[in-house]
Amino acid sequence: MRRSRAAYPWTWRVMDGLESLAARLWPARFEKGLPYLMLAPAVLLVGILVLGLVQIGDSSLRVLDTSTFLMSEDLTLANYQRALTESFFATVAGRSLLGSVIVTIVTLIFAFPYAYLMVRTPSSALRKFLLVALFLPFFIGQVVRAYGWLIILGNQGMVNEALGLVGVPPMRLLYNYPAVLFGLVQYMLPFAVLMLAPALTAIPAELESAASSLGANWLRTFRHVVLPLARPGLVGAGLVVVTLSLTDFAIPAILGGGSQDFIANAIYDQFFRTSDQGMGATLSLMLVAVGSLLVGLVFMLFGAGTLAMTGGRK
Amino acid sequence: MSHDKFLTTEIRRRTLLASMAAVGASATLGTGKAFAQEPEKPAEIIVRAWGGSWVDSLKAGVSDSFTKMTGIAVRHDLTEDNEIQPKVWAAVAQNRVPPIHINWDTTTNATKSALRGVTEDLSDLPNLKNTTELAKPVGLDGYPIVNTYGYVYVLAYRPSAFPDGPPKSWKDLLDPKLKGRIALYNDGIGFHFPAQVAGGGKLEDIPGNMQPAWDFIAKVKEQQPLLGEDPDFTTWFQKGEIDAACTISTNAREARKNGIELAWVVPEEGAKFDTDGLWIPKGLPENELYWAKQYINHALTKEAQQVWLDGLGLPGVVPGLTPPADLVGDPSYPTTEEDFKHLIRISSKIQVENESQWFSKFKEIMQG
Numbered sequence: 001m002r003r004s005r006a007a008y009p010w011t012w013r014v015m016d017g018l019e020s021l022a023a024r025l026w027p028a029r030f031e032k033g034l035p036y037l038m039l040a041p042a043v044l045l046v047g048i049l050v051l052g053l054v055q056i057g058d059s060s061l062r063v064l065d066t067s068t069f070l071m072s073e074d075l076t077l078a079n080y081q082r083a084l085t086e087s088f089f090a091t092v093a094g095r096s097l098l099g100s101v102i103v104t105i106v107t108l109i110f111a112f113p114y115a116y117l118m119v120r121t122p123s124s125a126l127r128k129f130l131l132v133a134l135f136l137p138f139f140i141g142q143v144v145r146a147y148g149w150l151i152i153l154g155n156q157g158m159v160n161e162a163l164g165l166v167g168v169p170p171m172r173l174l175y176n177y178p179a180v181l182f183g184l185v186q187y188m189l190p191f192a193v194l195m196l197a198p199a200l201t202a203i204p205a206e207l208e209s210a211a212s213s214l215g216a217n218w219l220r221t222f223r224h225v226v227l228p229l230a231r232p233g234l235v236g237a238g239l240v241v242v243t244l245s246l247t248d249f250a251i252p253a254i255l256g257g258g259s260q261d262f263i264a265n266a267i268y269d270q271f272f273r274t275s276d277q278g279m280g281a282t283l284s285l286m287l288v289a290v291g292s293l294l295v296g297l298v299f300m301l302f303g304a305g306t307l308a309m310t311g312g313r314k
Numbered sequence: 315m316s317h318d319k320f321l322t323t324e325i326r327r328r329t330l331l332a333s334m335a336a337v338g339a340s341a342t343l344g345t346g347k348a349f350a351q352e353p354e355k356p357a358e359i360i361v362r363a364w365g366g367s368w369v370d371s372l373k374a375g376v377s378d379s380f381t382k383m384t385g386i387a388v389r390h391d392l393t394e395d396n397e398i399q400p401k402v403w404a405a406v407a408q409n410r411v412p413p414i415h416i417n418w419d420t421t422t423n424a425t426k427s428a429l430r431g432v433t434e435d436l437s438d439l440p441n442l443k444n445t446t447e448l449a450k451p452v453g454l455d456g457y458p459i460v461n462t463y464g465y466v467y468v469l470a471y472r473p474s475a476f477p478d479g480p481p482k483s484w485k486d487l488l489d490p491k492l493k494g495r496i497a498l499y500n501d502g503i504g505f506h507f508p509a510q511v512a513g514g515g516k517l518e519d520i521p522g523n524m525q526p527a528w529d530f531i532a533k534v535k536e537q538q539p540l541l542g543e544d545p546d547f548t549t550w551f552q553k554g555e556i557d558a559a560c561t562i563s564t565n566a567r568e569a570r571k572n573g574i575e576l577a578w579v580v581p582e583e584g585a586k587f588d589t590d591g592l593w594i595p596k597g598l599p600e601n602e603l604y605w606a607k608q609y610i611n612h613a614l615t616k617e618a619q620q621v622w623l624d625g626l627g628l629p630g631v632v633p634g635l636t637p638p639a640d641l642v643g644d645p646s647y648p649t650t651e652e653d654f655k656h657l658i659r660i661s662s663k664i665q666v667e668n669e670s671q672w673f674s675k676f677k678e679i680m681q682g
Contacts, residue, residue, distance in 0.1 A: 066667045069430040088678035095681075155554045170554075172494055175540055258500040258541025259680050269677070272396040273501055274670040275426055 059281035079282035100245035111192035146254040175257025192237040199233020353601035358387040359415040375622025412595035415606040425662040428458035434594040441614035449631040453663030461589040467504030468578040470566035475557035497559040500541035502676035511583035563646030580645035587657035
């Protein structure tokens with residue numbers, strides 16, 4: 001009697017074979033080690049980054065000998081002393097920190113209603129429009145977007161031309177601190193919306209209805225229901241925006257007119273203009289330290305938001 | 315700083331030598347015998363270059379004719395000079411083949427590489443004997459770099475913004491009507507030395523006392539200058555963002571060629587004169603090193619220099635070149651001792667030794 005092919009298809013046999021092979025390679029007694037095995041790529045990646053940091057740390061302790069353009073053999077804290085005492089570095093660091101905080105606050109203010117509308121709108125067409133408008137900038141690089149602002153906000157740009165129509169003479173809209181912050185907010189907005197949207201989706205619409213049926217107006221509902229429940233999203237979005245803004249290079253370089261450098265620009269200059277890898281490494285490590293402290297502070301004050309891994313295995 | 319040494323007497327001597335029975339004929343690539351024992355040709359050589367009219371000129375003057383004569387293709391790598399440097403340094407340090415065969419570089423930048431010991435010695439290039447002293451890097455032993463031309467950081471301006479006539483002094487940049495309408499290089503290059511004079515200091519005090527320069531730059535900072543790089547100046551003039559800038563004459567000339575209303579002067583305090591050059595990183599295979607040297611040797615021929623530097627509008631290192639028609643008598647195209655009296659030249663060694671400090675000080679003022 002012919003055996004039915006459907007009774008035990010060949011694909012099952014292949015799977016059996018693979019399972020058998022897997023069992024030989026990774027016997028059942030190793031099962032407890034499986035999670036660690038799956039962690040291995042991440043550990044490897046982080047390990048490489050740590051090795052890089054160690055290397056950068058070593059470079060930061062060496063000063064440039066300008067008679068040979070080699071790094072010194074001796075280890076010294078001279079670069080750190082320079083970074084902490086030269087007013088230029090303090091200016092740039094202060095500008096970067098202040099800028100990242102301002103950009104984060106403004107971005108969250110703009111992103112929240114956008115995300116809320118995108119999540120709550122009953123109109124499918126509007127939701128699609130908002131999604132497309134959100135993702136479109138991701139297809140255009142940061143540099144191209146910055147150059148776009150040069151065209152729009154330049155002395156002979158669209159905005160000044162429009163102002164000229166009503167008799168306003170051309171004004172300098174670019175190459176200053178507000179222009180850099182404006183460019184950063186525009187760049188960060190999609191990131192913030194993307195981080196906020198899942199948090200807002202997780203808030204049941206019925207809660208808002210319940211608050212409303214209990215007499216709360218829209219403002220009270222927003223303040224006492226939506227905002228507290230959206231906090232994880234706000235924290236997550238804030239962390240992403242503040243770290244990306246703090247370390248941004250292109251927007252300050254292009255929209256700042258050369259006089260609004262952020263820390264990343266100063267690091268670039270040390271590595272590539274003055275060939276001082278030691279100083280560049282020092283500033284890099286200090287940026288990592290300041291960024292980590294900032295994130296740690298937010299974690300302490302507000303928790304990790306949507307970035308947190310809450311709860312253990314039940 | 316006197317330029318007698320590298321222009322007048324030397325040029326006369328070199329001119330004489332050059333005219334004596336074509337001494338370099340056997341070394342010129344056009345002669346077939348030159349490569350009787352030539353090593354294997356690579357498929358291509360890679361030359362790092364600046365983009366735009368810079369690479370166009372190099373291609374027209376040197377690369378195309380080199381390819382025609384040798385059959386070796388020339389690929390131009392437009393990586394920024396500052397960014398190729400650490401790659402080359404890392405390759406040499408790790409005993410890897412460097413990513414380029416020839417670096418077209420500022421002499422200041424190239425001097426760093428020479429001091430670091432990553433450059434090949436070019437003293438044996440036959441065509442060096444036909445060049446002026448300008449080809450020799452100042453303050454270095456031998457020829458780790460060959461300077462190929464000089465250039466001037468002029469005061470470029472929009473004539474319509476100066477209805478009373480061209481600016482005469484760098485101090486004219488302090489005119490209140492130019493607030494927010496001037497530009498400098500973002501590392502201050504080209505401006506430090508004239509600023510030293512404009513600030514009441516002496517060139518002899520560089521680098522010991524540059525306070526006059528910093529004081530003058532601080533005044534310029536009050537004018538809210540834009541700070542950028544070569545392509546920015548052209549864009550800013552074109553878009554009506556600025557009326558005056560301290561920039562290399564080549565950029566100003568290129569902008570004028572593109573229809574932008576522009577002129578330039580060497581102000582009474584003088585203008586910085588500097589050089590660019592070609593060098594070869596260590597670590598190339600022997601045959602590729604040979605052909606890379608031949609490329610530089612070819613770049614030192616009168617024919618190649620004439621076409622290359624016509625495009626750039628800059629004075630070369632081979633005697634007898636004809637200035638472009640639009641630059642005859644132009645102060646940005648110095649050819650005589652008198653021309654050089656108005657220009658400021660500081661050795662590359664002093665510049666590289668103090669660059670980091672000057673850079674920080676300039677940034678401190680401008681970013682404050």
